[in-house]
Amino acid sequence: MTALAVRDLDKSFGGLCVTAGVSLSVEPGERRLIIGPNGAGKTTLFNLITGELRPDRGAIMLFGRDITRVPSHRRFHLGIARTYQIITLFQGETLLRNVMLSLLGLSRLRWNPFVRLARQGALIARARETLARVALDHLAERPLAQTSYGERRRVEIAMALAQNPRILLLDEPFAGLAIDERRDVLRLVTGIPRDVTIVMIEHDMDVALDFAERITVLHFGEVVVEGTRGEVVAHPRTKEIYLGA
């Protein structure tokens, strides 16, 4: 059973077609990279998968289950987690509180208006563990606004991992990071166990190519090349798109 399959996905805005008949399938445990010039429709594809956008046509299957009609927020209960190109965490809150919010999202507790959140020991402990996994537990009480971009990116990924996803969608995780920060994030990403399937959008070829096992190239909303890393890199159309663009 494939982890994630997308079939004939179409999406247009007014007259502009951003996703045109995209089909792809990702195997469990795979490391898939999605590349393509700006405007190719990569983030749109993620948004369609997570349900933040509704497709005009096509289907999305998650571990064999058709989730095309499933409401967006529910998909994240079915094993999807994602990060965003621009880090949109809770600026005014501490790192600990940020992680607590992400853990709360999948818990029944989130509807409870009576108990005190600050007294939920189990939740807080899990949040600290999550931060420890990315070596940021020493900054647990630090407001997010006072951390570096690289630290925030690691927190964001940690929050996504704390949701115990089966599929992790990473949207340009290395964007805006300094070299040493990239190294940290790369180490974090490559250390993710194989029971999590990873699909990544990236522009930074140096880092991303190492990571990728299979690559899908998008151009003007269509899949133009797909295959193993070696195949895609050698493919004439890839060179055409990147050198011509």
Added chain:
Amino acid sequence: MDMSLTVVLAVNSVTLGGLLFLLSAGFSLIFGLMKIPNLTHGSFFMLGGYFAASLIGWGVDFWSAAFLSGLLVAAFGGIVERLILRRLPGAELAQVLVTLGLSFMVADVCLRVWTGDPIRIDTPSALRGATSVLGVAFPTYRLAISVIAVIFAVALWALLDRTRLGAMIRAGVDDPAMARVVGIRVSRLFTIVFCLGAWLAGFAGVIGGPILSVYPGLDQEMLPLALVVVILGGSGSLLGSLVGSFIVGFLYNFGQALFPELAYVVLFLPMLFVLVLRPQGLFGRQAG
């Protein structure tokens, strides 16, 4: 309900629809294109009526007074836009509060200057009486309002769709940064659009004068009608404003005749209908 009453109501509906179009076209432009929720719009309408009442009292003829009042309101609108709204790009809450606050101030000043008694504006003499169309007699003035509304609808459409100014307006809205790069003076454009919307509202206030009169509270009565029109028709769509205006006009008049106490509720129902089925309005663009 007998036939003649139905006809009268229908004519009144078309008239109200025409007036609403003039009022809401400006609002829709400003809101849809500039993303500014101009809660002062009802005040523009009322101010137009008050200005014209005074001008006419000083001997100016009806049509000149209508045009001039529109200009005075447009000037006021321009000052508001340049001095205040321009400093709040994209800050929607602030724009809501400031235009709301201004509407309260304007209402109060009008009350002081023109007192609380309703002021009648007389129908221009050339348009008094009735005209026969296909053998049925209609009040001439109400026919005239419909004609004026149609003329303005066509003119506005031509402006937006066929002129360079209209293209610049549309470009400036879609991507202000890019438009600036290309050389379009977006901020000047926005002032023009705001003034145009204000002029239309003020003009509408005068045209509506012979039918509605001008009185304190007129602004508060017209504003929600404009809001409902824009919610129904979709913001930024001229066609939506046109269709929405006539729907509201008909609903309001027939509703008031059939269920006199429920006029506002009758407006409520289609708004509910549209919001549930098509939240972007009948002709609005779907949010991306």
Added chain:
Amino acid sequence: MKRLVVAAALAILATVPVWVGGTYYVNIASQILIAAIFALGINVLVGYAGLVTLGHAGLFGIAAYAGARLMNNGHGHVAVAAGALAVTLLGAAVFAALALRGTGLGFVMITVALGQIVWGVAYRWISLTNGDNGISVSGRPSPLGLSLASAASFYWATFVIFLLAVASMAIFVASPFGASVLGTRDQPRRMNALGYHVWMIRFLAFLFSGFWSGVAGLLYLYYNQFVGPQVVALTASAEALLMVISGGAATLLGPIAGAALVVIMKNVASAYIERWNFVLGAIFVAIVVFMPEGLVPGTARRWRGAMAALRQRAAPPVAAR
């Protein structure tokens, strides 16, 4: 230290009828508390959920009018309260379902339209609301057999309800659900991606907010022994919003302070200036012109979001303390 201040404040508030001079001022104090409950209710939406509303006077009015009708139909006070609040909750549900079809600005505009429609009903549906003449009622409830006819006793009853309101807000904010609401204010997209049902969270927050607006409306009816369409006018919603903003949205104290400020100014202003509407409008304009950022957490977020997007790298971390 903070507890001491809170205890002192409570003691002062609890004894108002004792040290304040005269029935007139006790009544003003009651008005302030009623306004504060209303403002706290609105703050749930504006401050905590980040949804600006200009139609809540409609819910306040629905409670007052429903209460008046029930009372005049001879029902006992328990039935009046239960009935009025039930109708208000229903109204809040309808308001929420419609307003949430819009986002941000659309939301505000729909609340304006809804509030105005309630006003239209209050003004025109004469057989239901008596139109401009309003509805008079006589009598106040007698909880536990105690009469609330005097200004002081009514004040104390209102004070108890006010305490309940404040307590419920405090519990709400500190709860997981409260955290969810705050989260949807700051990052609705992220909240969705974390598995939260953003629409439902907002809907429930709206109901909670509507409930307290209804309580305030009912208290107002008992206080005033009369309700008229002015109560549901746009100016009433605007005043309530002003209370929340001027005191500081998204805090517990802010709406209370704002309510006190606005009620006192209104009563003082009407003694010296007849033009309260002008003053109200001018205050709005002044607040916006002189402090456009950070009026309400939502607007502050817009700035922060824009700044964050422009910046590639954040400032280096502060040295550990």
